[in-house]
Amino acid sequence: MREIKILAIVLFFTAVTYWGVEPYAHSQMHPHVAPADFGFKEIAPLHVNGNVDNGKVLVEANCIACHSIKSLGLEAPMSFEEAASAYGIVPPDLSHAGVIYDKNYLAGFLKDPVSATQLSHKFGDAKPYAMPSFSFLSEQEIADVVAYLGNIVSTKISDKGVFEEACGRCHSMKYDGLKAQTPNTFIKSYLGAEAPDVSMMIRSKKAEYLHTFINEPLKMVEGIAMPRVGLTEASQAQVVSYMESVGDRKKAERESLGLKLIGFMAIFTLIAYLWKVQIWREVE
Amino acid sequence: MAEIRKSEGLIDWLDQRLAVKAFMRVMMTEYWIPKNINFLWAMGVVLVVLFGVLLVTGLLLLMYYKPDINLAFDSVNYTIMQEVEYGWLWRHMHGVAASATFLIIYIHLLTGIYYGSYKKGREMIWITGMVLFIAFSAEAFSGYMLPWGQMSYWAAQVITNLFSGIPLIGDDVVIWIRGDYVVADATLTRFFMLHVVLLPLVIIIVIAVHFYSLRFPHVNNQESEVLNFEIESKKFLEGRKKESKVVPFWPVFLSKDFFVVGFFMMIFFALVCYQFDFAMDPINFEPANSMKTPAHIYPEWYFLWNYEVLRGFFFDIGGMAAMDIGLIAFVIANIVFMILPFLDRNPMNTAPAHKRPVFKYWFWLLVVDMIVLTVYGKLPPTGVNAWVGFVAAVIFLGLFIALPFITKYEAKGDAQ
Known part of the structure; x- marks a missing residue:
């Protein structure tokens, strides 16, 4: 007792x-902090339904001069190195853009990229953002572009694929052999900070933090150079799951082995207890 | 030379040459431990087990670790954590065992204080124990640097910089410790040497001395009853085992310890696999970056109480710089436990704390104060937190100033 x-x-x-x-x-x-907002509520929602065919025409006329759409065999006009020196950063491939990014966010981004990405502390008239504003397009035309982008591929993108499209232009994942598309020196002059390798980010920041952080970096770290990229909740979960598969690859093994180790010690403890009782019976 | 006969078997063969039977009697079957003890007396054996875990996992990690600032982080987080079979397990066990060692050291130390096991002939046990505490602290600090994460780097930067507070030679001492003007590759390689060779060697030697120092004054017991070990052990050997107040180390004492160790290791493996952040701070999974200061720099939890004593003095007092007062307080905090047997002016009364009228309050105040220091050592030192830290640091020092008076007062009471 x-x-x-x-x-x-x-x-x-x-x-x-x-x-x-x-x-x-x-x-x-x-x-x-406030929970992650996957509705991107401060961006005005689209009020019209887009027309895919119209969108295709608009994308071909406006986007592919800089962007690749590899799923359609449309390669980028420049190499990564050339693109980085021309624009400051490599433009993203658009194969899955309409799927992995939120539709309202995409519309808001086309109209005003700097506000949507929350980078007004980094870009303005003095230092223009690489992606021009398409606010000259009508609401209907923007909806058409978004609708088309969402219709390019029907197959589900892999976790790694989301990471490569949404994050891989700036971030390396060296433990999985991924090198950032834009060389780090360009990122530094473009955004004012180097983008870190994110191989171990799942262990250093943890999934719970990343959930709010990737959704809105500026809310979590004052003055941060990382843009809000506007991933949907599902695609962001894919990114985090990919990060976990690289940075915490042994998680499943750890969690199943844990039970066995505890079980082993429980049996040890039980036997030790019985032995102790037997030994002490003689002396007490 | 002893007379050598034809041996009757392996044990006998060894006994003729190494006196293994006598050795086993002295070390095990006739090493007497009081019967009237509780599970707190098993903490020593738990610590031996943990040290064994640290040693074995450390050797395994050493096969893949690379002490170079360009390779260290990846050798730990990629090679060991991902490529090597069960490398993650060895690393998690090593990290969690380090933290658990300190938890058990604190329990062991407070047990010693509570039951008065640091005085009346047991001073050397206490002092060698405190030397071990300091050696383990240095071992933990040097080991924390090896993964070359953000906190490895910044904690090293902050802690080595403390030595600049030494009058006259401070700045030179800092450079001497770092081997460079800043924490750099030279710092990592020398801390690596300390962590894997010199300090473990020192620890093993001091552990041996610590055990040896137990043999003459014997292990204390729950009531601090003075036992005649010769008479009691004779009773035991004559078969009056129930009547004897002592038991042999093997198998009786250890049978209970195995049970305690087993129970503890269950919790240990749960921490290793499911709850390891307290021992392996997430921020250290970010590579060291000398250009990016973390928002909050704090040591591992087991150093927080004396870190807070250092930090608690945050304003200048009577013309003395806050930093200097803090440093002096920090140095005192680190050595004051060592001289505890001599601060206690009632050396003959070894009764457990609950039987001592004033000391019991002193003890529990110390426990609570150290926990307050630990928690506030981690919190950002702003606003009211800074003041709580200050008050707790003053109370900590005050407790040790008051101790001689309290014990002297108790001694007077005992004399009447």
């Missing part, structure tokens, strides 16, 4: 210390 009481006291003080230095301290260091 006395031992149980002592154990309770030890566990109590240990638990209080743990609570203080882990959950409590972290809640103080990382103040609560």
